Amino acid sequence: MGLRRKILKEKYRDRYAPWVAALCVGLAAFAFFFFFYPYHLQHKEQTLLFLHNPDYVFSYVGRPGWVACLLGDFCTQYYWYIGAGPTIVALWLMVVWLVAWVVFKRLMASSDWAMIVATFVALWEWLRECAFDYPLSATIALAGGMSLFLIFAALKDGYARTIAGIALLAFAYWCFAYGAWALLVLIVISLLLRKRWTYAIGFALLGVIIPFKSYPATNFWSWPNLTRERAMAIDTEAYWGHWHNVARMANEGKSGYLDAFYYNLGQGMRGHLADSLLHHPQEGPYALLPMTDRNSNYLYTAAAGEAWYRLGDFTFAEHSTILGMIFSPRSEGTRYIKRLAEIAIINGDSALADKYLTMLEATAVHSGWAKRMRAQDPKDPAIKQLREIAKLKPTQDTLRFSSDIPGTLRALLRDNPDNDLAYQYLMSVDLLSRDLKSFETDYKPQRGRARIYDEAMLISLLLRNATEEELQASGIPEATIDDFVQYTRLFNASGRQSHVLKQRFGNTYWYYYHFSGNNLSKNWGSNLEGRRHKPASDSIPAADTLRTKALMRPKAQIIIPDSSTTNEIY
Amino acid sequence: MKSIDKYKYTRGWAGALVIGALATALTACEPKMDKVEMVDEPAPIFPDYAGIIVPCNIAPLNFTLRNDADYMTVKVKGQNDSITVRGRKETNFSLGLWRSLLTSEIGNDLEITVTAHVDGRWVQYQPFYLTVSPQPIDPYLSYRLIEPGYEVWNKIQLCERNLENFDERVLADNRNLDGACMNCHIYGNGNHEDKGTSMFHLRGPKGGTIMIKDGKITKLTIKPTSMETAAVYGDFSPGNRYCVFSSNLVRPTFHTLDSRRLEVYDEESDVFVVDLDRNMAVESPLVARKDVWETFPVFSPDCKWVYYCSAPAVTVPDSVEHLRYSICRIPFDSAMAEFGDSVEVVWSGTEHNASACHPKISPDGKFLLFTEAAYGTFPIWHKEADLRMLNLETGEVDPLDAVNGPNSDTYHSWSSNGRWFVFASKRDDGQYGRPYISFVDTTGVAAKPFLVPLKRPTHYNNTLKSYNIPDLSPRPVTATQQEIEDACKL
Secondary structure (H helix, E strand, C coil), X not given: CHHHHHHHHHHHHHHHHHHHHHHHHHHHHHHHHHHHCHHHHHHHHHCCCCCCCHHHHHCCCCCCCHHHHHHHHHHHHHHHCCCHHHHHHHHHHHHHHHHHHHHHHXXXXXXHHHHHHHHHHHHXXXXXXXXXXXXXXHXXXXXXXXXXXXXXXXXXXXXXXXXXXXXXXXXXXXXXXXXXXXXXXXXXXXXXXXXXXXXXXXXXXXXXXXCCCCCCCCCCCCCCCHHHHHHHHHHHHHHHCCHHHHHXXXXXXXXXXXXXXXXXXXXXXXXXXXXXXXXXXXXXXXXXXXXXXXXXXXXXXXXXXXXXXXXXCHHHHHHHXXXXXXXXXXXXXXXXXXXXXXXXXXXXXXXXXXXXXXXXXXXXXXHHHHHHHHHCCCCCHHHHHHHHHHCCCCXXXXXXXXXCHHHHHHHHHHHCCXXXXXHHHHHHHHHHCCCHHHHHHHCCHHHXXXXXXXXXXXXXXXHCCCCHHHHHHHCCCHHHHHHHHHHHHHHHHCCCCHHHHHHHHCCCHHHXXXXXXXXXXXXXXXXXXXXXXXXXXXXXXXXXXXXXXXXXXXXXXXXXXXXXXXXXXX | CHHHHHHHHHHHHHHHHHHHHHHHHHHCCCCCCCCEEEEEEECCEECCCCCEEEECCCCCCCCEECCCCCEEEEEEECCCCEEEEEECCECCCCHHHHHHHHHHCCCCEEXXXXXXXXXXXXXXXXXXXXXXXXXXXXXXXXXXXXXXXXXXXXXXXXXXXXXXCCCEEEEEEHHHCCCCCECCCXXXXXXXXXXXXXXXXXXXXXXXXXXXXXXXXXXXXXXXXCXXXXXXXXXXXXXXXXXXXXXXXXXXXXXXXXXXXEEEEEEEEEEXXXXXXXXXXXXXXXXXXXXXXXXXXXXXXXXXXXXXXXXXXXXXXXXXXXXXXXXXXXXXXXXCCEECCCCEEEECHHHHCCEEEEEXXXXXXXXXXXXXXXXXXXXXXXXXXXXEEEECCCCCEECCCCCCCCCCEEEEEECCCCCEEEEEECXXXXXXXXXXXXEECCCCCECCCEXXXXXXXXXXXXXXXXXXXXXXXXXXXXXXXXXHHHHHHC
């Protein structure tokens, strides 16, 4: 009875253990991608455009790895739905685990060892899936390549098997691209284990005819990048229009340009930019409306498009969106096409809007959105929002360089004085550039006062030797003036030591004006490195009090670089 | 035992399902055409191939329907031959049958009847017609595929398409060249012994002009010391001994309104000739004036003139809307390799209150095809930019109403027999340029243009790339992609 029970137990263990193990891998992967890493998957969907039409589908055929790519992209499009991405990735990782288990069980003649190896293979693939540009098709390619080994292993030794092996390698490359390498490695291992030295060497040499490319895989190894996950989370929340989440998440992390950018946009969208601007580290005006070029991070470039869209500059919005799209991993993406369609509708480019909407109608998950855009039902909330944004459209043409951000914002305000976001941004650009002359010109107290404006105005008044009457006329609260007096006293007493002032005045414009440093991380916007500016600590006046009218000195202003000339034809 | 049976059972069901699905897919065939309703409207085809003249060597004119048709039958009928194709969303004419049809119908009209299955019923549209010209078009068309990123680029491919079929090959891909920008490729003007001369500019640290000539590929640095920038716009002389270039200091700026997007202008530009045999530049103060900007130079077919566009320098960008380029010409002595001493105005921008770009002279030297825009020197984002045909013998300008579309039509190139020209047009959506071909008769009258046919015409709707600067040639580029890219890397 005991023996029979033991046999039965082993039988059931052999039968069910692999499935349980695969399920565990799948559940763990699902939990990881659902709870800790969902935005990477969302982002993969945003940067993919899978069209359900013959031209698009047939464009896969003929490319190496077309089966893996077609299947992978088909599945990836459904990442749009919450939970679908983690489910799909988990299922495919289970497939990888099961295929690896079957293959290695055959090679090693041990189910237990095969399960261990299969777990390593699945874990490796899981980690690689953490890269932002790693496509699901690479996982499928690996599973496909390994599964073809089972056909090879089922054949009997001999020339026929050798020929079949070569044919399988060609087939694997055609259908699974780099999956052919997985197949080749397995074939060589199997031959070595069986001491078929000549065949093993022969097959190993066949490797020279397989293109040494990892396509469609984009990396050999990866690791979860939680900083990037957070950046993608903020970016995706902005895509969904969850501005409260954007501001909250951006405020939680204070180390990146994207944090600063979305913090500013999130606060601006809620009308709180002036009150909140210096509660987050700012690095000049660049995190407001970044200037981008071909070396910029595409996420940052596309984000700039989001800001321009909300501000109502649809030329720059379109430009940044196109650049974000063409520099994204696949140079396409439903997110970008949707935005381009919106811009085309606002601009009245019906033919262009039709092109984009037709593309989106051919997708599985965005066709409904495209149909709503086409229908233009005024009761539709999305259409209402679009029409609100369209009201910001400029009425006069202005020719400007891409670097002329203040000029562009002024033009937007000239055409739409009620464009509150443009006003908040213009004020912020002036202040963060330390361009107080422009600030004084652009500042409209009747639009609402903010402490930061008063702080800046105090410096302005000081710089131009303002009289007591002018100070009174400015309407700046006495408390703010007193704080400024305290600040300048402490500034001089401390020998201009920033750490002494930081605790009490760290969020004031005075502190920014003196000490804004290069605190932000260099993760984002490599092009911005050359545009960093020096702190103004020794170039502005540090009066004991405004009323003492201290000696004026030249101010340090950040000059936004002019766009360069070029001899390229576009 | 039970479990094995169950396993077999499950497998059997799965197999049946797969077979069932396959069978359904294979048997889901065209609905019966038992009742056809005649409708009094033209077939909503894309591309629009109705009423056009086509060269006798053009690839099949596949098209799709701009409606919800799920099946269609298309009959192409000539005087001597006919073909019928059936398709779902697009036609897919057999290349062999199409060639045979065109060959037997040279000079004749073809009647095309489309019967489509729309919303559960068969409808037959009014037939449309096209004419098969005995004049062939140069079979090779080069273009640059690029996303319309205005001043920034990512992936760029220079491609060569065979217009007699659907073969397209990549001449150079910037992904293999560190992402460098590649300016547009142009063919040489050689005779039939020419071995496929052509060139393009590569920009960036390893930049230069890639010259493919006499079976060799070389990278040249073409920049006269007296000029600010390297060669930009250029053209080969007949025989390909000389190239004429402009050196332009280009500035991109942005509009805010009306989808005008980008305004590109020069802050300086001059014209010069390069003698490829002697490896030297030929300059003249008449085409390198500081107070005048000269650009878009081309040789006349007899090589006695250099035609170019010229405008008095203005303050830019403030006065860019007053920038009017005229078409001028200056004598060129190809034996002595020197410019003449006078400049003639061929077409005045000031008189016409417009600006000329891209003058291209027909191979017989009778006509000059150019782009007319309201102002400026970069018409591809000017919706009003249209093609014009200047009769060089009479001075008359044909507005080419049959050719021009609602958006920019520009960057044109003649076929070597002078009966066809290709140009880039944004007429379809205002953003993405596509190559259109138009027939020109011996009197310079041009016919309605048609979009270069593709095996799958919906590709034009799916692509996010522009077809930049299409250029025609009777001969293909002789070098391979690998050879060209190797030369670029030197």
